[in-house]
Amino acid sequence: MANELIELDKLGMIYEAASGPVEALxxxxxxxxxxxxxxxVGPSGCGKSTLLRIVAGxxxxxxxxxxxxxxxxxxxxxxxxxxFQAPILLKWRTIxxxxxxxxxxxxxxxxxxxxxxxxxxxxxxxxGFADKLPRELSGGxxxxxxxxxxxxxDPPLLLMDEPFxxxxxxxxxxxxxxxxxxxxxxxxxxxxxxxxxxxxHSISEAVFLSDRVVVMSPRPxxxxxxxxxxxxxxxxxxxxxxxxxxxxxxxxxRILTGRSSAGMxx
Amino acid sequence: MxxxxxxxxxxxxxLVLFAFLLASWQAAVxxxxxxxxxxxxxxxxxxxxxHGDTSWGQHIWTTTLEIVGAFFMAAIVxxxxxxAIAWSPLLANALVPFLVFVNTLPxxxxxxxxxxxMGYGIFPNMLMGALIGFxxxxxxxAVGLSQVEADMLDxxxxxxxxxxxxxxxxxxxxxxxxxLSALKITATAAVVGAIVGEFVxxxxxxxxxxxxxxSSMNTSVAFAALIWISAVGLALYGLVVVxxxxxxxxxxxxx
Ligand SMILES: Nc1ncnc2c1ncn2[C@@H]1O[C@H](COP(=O)(O)OP(=O)(O)O)[C@@H](O)[C@H]1O
Ligand SMILES: [Mg+2]
Numbered sequence: 039m040a041n042e043l044i045e046l047d048k049l050g051m052i053y054e055a056a057s058g059p060v061e062a063l064x065x066x067x068x069x070x071x072x073x074x075x076x077x078x079v080g081p082s083g084c085g086k087s088t089l090l091r092i093v094a095g096x097x098x099x100x101x102x103x104x105x106x107x108x109x110x111x112x113x114x115x116x117x118x119x120x121x122f123q124a125p126i127l128l129k130w131r132t133i134x135x136x137x138x139x140x141x142x143x144x145x146x147x148x149x150x151x152x153x154x155x156x157x158x159x160x161x162x163x164x165x166g167f168a169d170k171l172p173r174e175l176s177g178g179x180x181x182x183x184x185x186x187x188x189x190x191x192d193p194p195l196l197l198m199d200e201p202f203x204x205x206x207x208x209x210x211x212x213x214x215x216x217x218x219x220x221x222x223x224x225x226x227x228x229x230x231x232x233x234x235x236x237x238x239h240s241i242s243e244a245v246f247l248s249d250r251v252v253v254m255s256p257r258p259x260x261x262x263x264x265x266x267x268x269x270x271x272x273x274x275x276x277x278x279x280x281x282x283x284x285x286x287x288x289x290x291x292r293i294l295t296g297r298s299s300a301g302m303x304x
Numbered sequence: 305m306x307x308x309x310x311x312x313x314x315x316x317x318x319l320v321l322f323a324f325l326l327a328s329w330q331a332a333v334x335x336x337x338x339x340x341x342x343x344x345x346x347x348x349x350x351x352x353x354x355h356g357d358t359s360w361g362q363h364i365w366t367t368t369l370e371i372v373g374a375f376f377m378a379a380i381v382x383x384x385x386x387x388a389i390a391w392s393p394l395l396a397n398a399l400v401p402f403l404v405f406v407n408t409l410p411x412x413x414x415x416x417x418x419x420x421x422m423g424y425g426i427f428p429n430m431l432m433g434a435l436i437g438f439x440x441x442x443x444x445x446a447v448g449l450s451q452v453e454a455d456m457l458d459x460x461x462x463x464x465x466x467x468x469x470x471x472x473x474x475x476x477x478x479x480x481x482x483x484l485s486a487l488k489i490t491a492t493a494a495v496v497g498a499i500v501g502e503f504v505x506x507x508x509x510x511x512x513x514x515x516x517x518x519s520s521m522n523t524s525v526a527f528a529a530l531i532w533i534s535a536v537g538l539a540l541y542g543l544v545v546v547x548x549x550x551x552x553x554x555x556x557x558x559x
Binding site: 096 | 462
């Protein structure tokens with residue numbers, strides 16, 4: 039806990055909607071350590087996307103404070119990579135040009151980053167597709183390209199909002215393994231890995247990927263539980279069949295559905 | 305070859321119907337005793353198209369100039385107004401009601417005013433075409449510029465991209481297919497406008513030819529002028545379609 043990257047303190051968020059105020063988040067206090075992979079799970083509408091946007095500085099919280107790397111967040115922070123549920127690639131740009139977009143938007147020399155962009159595409163197994171338009175790629179491939187785009191400027195923090203939510207189940211499981219590989223689960227020391235805040239509503243996906251799973255209650259989103267996932271890394275396909283994996287899944291399921299888990303974990 | 309085969313399979317019913325109509329038209333005139341000034345035979349229209357006393361080259365040139373001028377005027381002014389509306393809510397509030405008003409005016413009724421203000425000439429007719437054709441460009445430009453995913457705009461904010469950069473790199477290319485699609489409508493409207501302008505005030509042009517045949521009862525020439533007008537219109541429309549395909553190939557199926 040010595041090296042916290044994200045600190046949320048008593049965060050609350052109320053939207054002023056036309057139909058009246060909507061309380062999206064209440065009393066969220068949470069710390070995420072550098073290099074940690076933390077998933078947020080919770081029912082739809084509980085404020086997960088809102089929380090990510092507040093951390094990114096894209097929206098101010100109504101109450102409470104956010105700091106990232108020791109600095110109070112008051113405006114959009116530049117040192118992050120974002121991946122959304124849709125790949126949102128620009129249709130008129132090739133995959134390579136899409137991956138290079140953050141450099142252009144941030145006013146950096148895109149040509150100098152070409153080599154890095156190609157490396158990222160290679161790592162995401164998209165080397166043959168650098169010069170293709172997005173529509174020539176499958177949904178999973180497009181999402182991998184959008185991950186490359188998020189990684190281009192080598193941000194220490196990745197915010198991912200249901201990035202695999204639109205993919206079919208099999209592609210989804212593949213993408214989870216792929217993400218861990220790109221994250222450096224096998225070849226990077228813990229401190230060298232990026233910090234990831236990963237939103238999903240798939241319990242098993244959260245358990246499979248994370249060091250910690252934060253479970254949120256229905257709206258207004260509060261932290262209902264914060265579970266450490268002590269499964270060995272690197273995670274493997276076989277892990278999904280293990281008893282420990284199943285037990286964690288069940289526990290989170292019970293918290294989410296509000297059923298007691300006492301007897302089960304005994 | 306297969307492409308040609310595919311095309312001919314798609315279009316043979318049209319061609320057969322067209323040939324049938326032509327043949328019945330010719331038959332009706334030849335054997336039905338319809339008088340030439342009411343309905344000229346296809347063959348005399350064909351002759352009027354290429355020969356006769358009309359100096360077609362000059363009229364076609366004038367009308368084409370008006371149509372093309374109207375098209376570019378509508379395109380440039382339309383895109384500029386669309387950009388203004390999408391750029392600033394203040395400008396949008398100021399411009400939109402006014403533009404809607406202009407668009408609801410029956411443009412044909414303004415043509416005589418153009419004659420009073422600007423006299424005879426090519427320019428008032430261009431202006432008429434532009435006036436009829438600019439509105440869809442304004443709307444589509446504004447819509448295309450604002451139909452950008454919120455997440456994409458967030459991405460721009462995360463990298464502190466200035467507004468103009470988002471505009472050039474994201475909004476404008478995003479609007480391109482919408483603009484090109486509106487320009488297809490503009491191409492048609494420019495033809496209507498140019499001809500209306502010529503009907504009201506002109507000394508030259510294909511619309512003028514049609515008006516002039518009213519007094520001479522030379523109906524086959526009027527038919528020939530009609531055919532030339534649609535040839536010019538079709539050519540412009542086809543050009544816009546081709547340019548749209550080349551310029552925004554990713555946009556297939558937007559319109
Ligand atoms: N811009 C907004 N204005 C008003 N209400 C909003 C807005 N964005 C989200 N909400 C509401 O806040 C709640 C949380 O939304 P969101 O953060 O998207 O939840 P999640 O991502 O967990 O599904 C929802 O009830 C949603 O309707
Ligand atoms: Mg969401």
